Each structure stands twice: as C-alpha cells, then as structure tokens.
Amino acid sequence: MNAPRAVVLLSGGLDSATLLAIARSEGLGVLALSFDYGQRHADELDAARRCATAAGAVEHLVLSLDLRAIGGSALTAEIGVPKDRAGLFDPAKREVPVTYVPARNTIFLAVALALAEARGASDIYIGVNVLDTSGYPDCRPEFIAAFESLAAVATRIGTEGVSPRIRAPLLRMTKAQIIRRGLELGVDYGLTRSCYDPDPAGRACGHCDSCRLRLAAFGEVGVPDPAPYR
Amino acid sequence: MNAPRAVVLLSGGLDSATLLAIARSEGLGVLALSFDYGQRHADELDAARRCATAAGAVEHLVLSLDLRAIGGSALTAEIGVPKDRAGLFDPAKREVPVTYVPARNTIFLAVALALAEARGASDIYIGVNVLDTSGYPDCRPEFIAAFESLAAVATRIGTEGVSPRIRAPLLRMTKAQIIRRGLELGVDYGLTRSCYDPDPAGRACGHCDSCRLRLAAFGEVGVPDPAPYR
Numbered sequence: 001m002n003a004p005r006a007v008v009l010l011s012g013g014l015d016s017a018t019l020l021a022i023a024r025s026e027g028l029g030v031l032a033l034s035f036d037y038g039q040r041h042a043d044e045l046d047a048a049r050r051c052a053t054a055a056g057a058v059e060h061l062v063l064s065l066d067l068r069a070i071g072g073s074a075l076t077a078e079i080g081v082p083k084d085r086a087g088l089f090d091p092a093k094r095e096v097p098v099t100y101v102p103a104r105n106t107i108f109l110a111v112a113l114a115l116a117e118a119r120g121a122s123d124i125y126i127g128v129n130v131l132d133t134s135g136y137p138d139c140r141p142e143f144i145a146a147f148e149s150l151a152a153v154a155t156r157i158g159t160e161g162v163s164p165r166i167r168a169p170l171l172r173m174t175k176a177q178i179i180r181r182g183l184e185l186g187v188d189y190g191l192t193r194s195c196y197d198p199d200p201a202g203r204a205c206g207h208c209d210s211c212r213l214r215l216a217a218f219g220e221v222g223v224p225d226p227a228p229y230r
Numbered sequence: 231m232n233a234p235r236a237v238v239l240l241s242g243g244l245d246s247a248t249l250l251a252i253a254r255s256e257g258l259g260v261l262a263l264s265f266d267y268g269q270r271h272a273d274e275l276d277a278a279r280r281c282a283t284a285a286g287a288v289e290h291l292v293l294s295l296d297l298r299a300i301g302g303s304a305l306t307a308e309i310g311v312p313k314d315r316a317g318l319f320d321p322a323k324r325e326v327p328v329t330y331v332p333a334r335n336t337i338f339l340a341v342a343l344a345l346a347e348a349r350g351a352s353d354i355y356i357g358v359n360v361l362d363t364s365g366y367p368d369c370r371p372e373f374i375a376a377f378e379s380l381a382a383v384a385t386r387i388g389t390e391g392v393s394p395r396i397r398a399p400l401l402r403m404t405k406a407q408i409i410r411r412g413l414e415l416g417v418d419y420g421l422t423r424s425c426y427d428p429d430p431a432g433r434a435c436g437h438c439d440s441c442r443l444r445l446a447a448f449g450e451v452g453v454p455d456p457a458p459y460r
Contacts, residue, residue, distance in 0.1 A: 065295045070341075070348045103344035106384045110340040111300075114333035118300045142383045150376040154336045159367045 005029040005058065006123040007112045007164070012047030013194045014214060015127035015170055018182035020055040022169050023125050025185055031119055032060040033112055037104075038068035043202040047193040054191055059119075063111060067101060083197075083207040105138035109147050109166065116164040117155045124151075129170040129178065131213060144168050175217030183223070190226035203230035235259040235288065236353040237342045237394070242277030243424045244444055245357035245400055248412035250285040252399050253355050255415055261349055262290040263342055267334075268298035273432040277423040284421055289349075293341060297331060313427075313437040335368035339377050339396065346394040347385045354381075359400040359408065361443060374398050405447030413453070420456035433460035 006028040010016045023030050032052040036045055045062060052060035105126065112124045128139035137143065144166050152163040170178055182189065194214045195204035204211050206229050218225040236258040240246045253260050262282040266275055275292060282290035335356065342354045358369035367373065374396050382393040400408055412419065424444045425434035434441050436459050448455040 061299055063296065063299060065341075066293065067344065069291055069293060070344050100386060101344075102347040103340055103385055106340040106343055106380065107337070110333055110336040111295075113336055114297065114300050114331075117332040137386055137389045138384050140383065143380075146376075146380040146383050150336065150373075150380045153370065153372045153376050154368050155333055156330060156367055 003027065003029045004123075005031055005119060005121040006125055006167070007031045007033055007116045007119070007121045008057075008125040009108050009112055009127065010034050010048045010052060010060070011127070012044045012049075012051055012192060013127075013210075014175070014182070014189060014192050014217075015129060015178060016048075017051045017055075017187050017189065017192045018178050018185070019125050019127040019170060020051060020057070021182055021185035021187045023123070023167075024055055028123065030055060030057040031115060031121055032057040033108075033115055034060070034062045035108060035111075036062055036064045037101075038066045043198055044193055046202075047191060050191040054188060061115065065107070065111075067104070067107075070102060082209065083205070084212070085209055100136055103138065105136075105143070106147070113151050113155065113164065117157050121164060122162075123167050124164045125167045125169070127170050128168050129175070130172055131175060141168075141171060144171070175213055176220040179217055179221045179223075183221075188226070193227060199230050201228075201230075203228045205230065233257065233259045234353075235261055235349060235351040236355055236397070237261045237263055237346045237349075237351045238287075238355040239338050239342055239357065240264050240278045240282060240290070241357070242274045242279075242281055242422060243357075243440075244405070244412070244419060244422050244447075245359060245408060246278075247281045247285075247417050247419065247422045248408050248415070249355050249357040249400060250281060250287070251412055251415035251417045253353075253397075254285055258353065260285060260287040261345060261351055262287040263338075263345055264290070264292045265338060265341075266292055266294045267331075268296045273428055274423055276432075277421060280421040284418060291345065295337070295341075297334070297337075300332060312439065313435070314442075315439055330366055333368065335366075335373070336377070343381050343385065343394065347387050352392075352394060353397050354394045355397045355399070357400050358398050359405070360402055361405060371398075371401060374401070405443055406450040409447055409451045409453075413451075418456070423457060429460050431458075431460075433458045435460065 006023045008020050008023050008030050010032040020030060034048040116124050148166040152158045157163060194210045196208040196210050197205045204227055236253045238250050238253050238260050240262040250260060264275060264278040346354050378396040382388045387393060424440045426438040426440050427435045434457055
C-alpha cells in the first residue's frame, strides 16, 4: 500500500518551502502543485522546482492559468509593486494591498482539491500565515474553514465521507518562527525566492513588502538570508 | 453608472445558453466565462463563442487551464465515453459517471469569483440542474450554498460586505422546462453543442448521456433539435 499523500501548494517562497518540509516530516508523500498564473517573475517557478526536488516530492505539477486576463492585481497587471510601504509592520494600519490577486487562494485550493481527489491524497497543505491574514482575505482562518466545508460537498470522495483536510500549519506562526522550524527540518532557504519584483538575474529588490518581511524575519532569527539580493 | 453585471459560466451547451438568456432577461450585463480545460472537443468552445455573441455579452473570456494533467475523467483523459448507458433515466440507479471531472465546478466558480471581484459583478450564474445533481456531487444545492458561503470570506469585496450571489436558476428545472424557457427567451439552440463525443465535423453522436438527455427533452417539448447529428 502506498504511503498517505498530501497535495502541497508550492510557490517557491520561504513559507511553502517550509510547508513542504513539514508535510514530509509528518510522513506524507508530497504532490507539489505550482501555478504559472502570469506572475511577473518566472524565477518563482524555478525556485518551486528546486524546492520540490530538494524535498523529494513524488510529483510536481505546474499548471498554467493566465490570471492576467482577469487582472486587478499588481502581481498580474501593469500596476507598480509598492516599495518601502509605510505601515507594513503595523497590523492596525494594514489594508488589502495592491498585490492581492482576486480569489487566488480559492482558485489554488480548488485545483489542489481536484488533484487530491484524482490522486487519493488525504490532506491539502497551504502556506498562509498570520502576517498574510492581516492583509489578504483569503489567508484568514475563516477562509480555510469555509473551504474545508466546501470540499466535503464538492467531490465524489466527499459524498463517500472522505474529504481532504485543509492544513495550514503556518497559520499562527510568525515569519521568524517559520524560518526556525524550517532550519530544524533542514530547509535550504537559498533555494527559495520571495521578492515581488526581482531583477532579470533573479536577485531580490529588498524593498517590496515580501522582501522586507523576509529580511526582518532572518534578522530576528539571527542568521543571514542566503537568497541573492541586488 | 454601468448596468449591474453578472459573470455567466458558459460551456456552449443547451443549459448555459439558456442561462445567458435568463441573466440578460433580468437586466444584467453579461460577462461570459468559458474554459479550455483540455476537453476533447474544441467545438464546444466555438459553440460558447457563438452563444456569447448572440446574447450580446459585454465580454467573453476564455481561460486555458489544462485539467488533463490532473486526469481522472473520461472528458479529459483517455477513458472511453460511455454510450447508451443503462439506468440513465432512472435516478435510483444513478452513480457518479466517468465523465465527472474532479472538482471542476469548484474550479470554475473560483475563477468566476475572481472575475466577478475584478469587474465588480454582483452575481455569478452557473447552469447546474436537477438532472446533473443526481450524478455529479458539485451540481447539488448544498454545493452551491457552500460556495456562496465561501465566497463571502474569500475576497476583498466579501470583507466589505458585498459578495457575489451564486445563482443557479436551472437547478430545479428539467431539461424540457429549460428548453421551453429558452425558446420563450429566443435562444437559438442550433448554436449550442452538448455531445461528449462529436465527430471531427462537430456532429453529435446521439448516444452519450448528454445527447440522450438532450434528445429526450426536445422530444418531450415536441420540437426538433436544431443541432447537427451524424
């Protein structure tokens, strides 16, 4: 009999690389799932491929879905990525940033659900965390719970009483806690990429929200960030 | 101010062509959304384009998402489409057919939700109906209700208290009732295609589940089906 399997949503960033390692540490065979959704940097998908290989994934599926046709986000349309944004570290000042992609996590979880059903995976891992939840609606615990309820009525396996659990183990962890856990599990963060606006050589900008949160977290942990910066 | 808008999931079949006409009759500007998901017949997308044009859609977006990589269905993998299947018209004998595509309606509604948010649409129309509900888990009323609950927590507009309604006006209609309603609204069913296994010229097989349900319904209404059969 095969080992139990999990679908892991993998962007190639720090969070999802840690998520992969957590799923593996729980004895699950990993089916990594990434999306080429018209994000500005293909570099992110290269990072996802490196992470899936390093984690010994059973399968790594990269699906194309061009969300640029839908638009409405700095990550998929010609809207500038904000740099050195005021209020980033102050939850009270947070609002949904322009890097929000409409319904992205709903779409990603829906496809993960299809893959979980087709391959018989018992769990779906998504790397949302508390920092995201203050900015992005589809990173909140109530969203995760609502999706799990939907999954139970959406599929053939659901009607048979076995529906995948939606696992968000990073949900209540800070970025620094995530990095500490990943280092314990042997994650090589040099393989990961987080920048919203890298240069053509794949070097991070250091000034977008994602870079600043990452750099502050490595600073808190007290280890250098092994990813390249320009 | 623009007229209120609705996203309408459009396959190019009989149901979704009627759905488009219903949305238009309710005074909504229509944003039609179709998917090129690796279904066997591109012909279906041509039918969707004809229907969107005939209905005067504001926009018709065709998104590519290759569900063949996920597999698990006769519509997207090399599994034979069943013909003249016993028990088709007996709800007690129905089971989930091999033409079920894992989590397809979850994926389609998730993308429709993204489009509704990006374009400010108040409603999402999906053409599920009671005949489908006895076979496909993601055509049941409980699925539609669960998705509407998810939508309310999944998006920025949801956090602002305005979340699109999920409308399934065909849900409790038989195929014959759907055709009667469409004819009242002026739908040209000659533009639509329903067959799971058309020939290269786009002519329907007449023997798959979809053809048999369609032909029986036209028979019940007492008008000839204007679509081409081989």
